[in-house]
Amino acid sequence: VLVGDLLKAMLIVSANDATLALARHTAGSVEAFVGEMNAEARRLGMSDTAFQNPVGFDDPGHFSTAADLSLLVAEFLRYPELVKIVGTEKEMIYSVDRRHRHELLTTNRLMIEYPEVEGLKTGYTEEAKGNLIILVDEPNHPGFEYFSILLGSDNREAETKSIMTWVQNHFQ
Numbered sequence: 001v002l003v004g005d006l007l008k009a010m011l012i013v014s015a016n017d018a019t020l021a022l023a024r025h026t027a028g029s030v031e032a033f034v035g036e037m038n039a040e041a042r043r044l045g046m047s048d049t050a051f052q053n054p055v056g057f058d059d060p061g062h063f064s065t066a067a068d069l070s071l072l073v074a075e076f077l078r079y080p081e082l083v084k085i086v087g088t089e090k091e092m093i094y095s096v097d098r099r100h101r102h103e104l105l106t107t108n109r110l111m112i113e114y115p116e117v118e119g120l121k122t123g124y125t126e127e128a129k130g131n132l133i134i135l136v137d138e139p140n141h142p143g144f145e146y147f148s149i150l151l152g153s154d155n156r157e158a159e160t161k162s163i164m165t166w167v168q169n170h171f172q
Helices: 003-013 016-027 030-043 066-076 080-086 109-113 156-170
Strands: 090-094 101-105 117-125 129-137 145-153
Touching: 003 016, 003 080, 003 090, 003 101, 016 030, 066 129, 066 145, 080 117, 109 117, 109 129, 109 156, 117 156, 129 156, 145 156
Parallel strands: none
Antiparallel strands: 090 101, 117 129, 129 145
């Protein structure tokens, strides 16, 4: 599978196998990649973040905060090609020999339901619960975008929708 397609699998469907393959390809090993992740977090000023793995698996030493993740999102938004990928609802990727195909369907249910949601990232583990970062092009204020970060939720979509509704009703 091409590197670009692994990136799509990682960002559209949170494919852990694609993420691990990219980590090994990029840095030579998962451990080296995690070191690079932590160095980048420090560079971005993410002082309350430490990574132990590239996929977000539960680990006592793996943590972050919404404030730190906002720094990461701000950096991510500087790359339009990545923003385009996370805004993709459905994509078909193929093995290099074209014998195998993989349909990628977004895990971001709000993006499917609400056209103003332009994507970003979902996550879930047993310990961290549901997490959802969304990018919204506010329909009541054309050209105004915001992102929302929700961590530790038992119902990430409903809680994020409440945030969206509050913004729509209260932002001037």
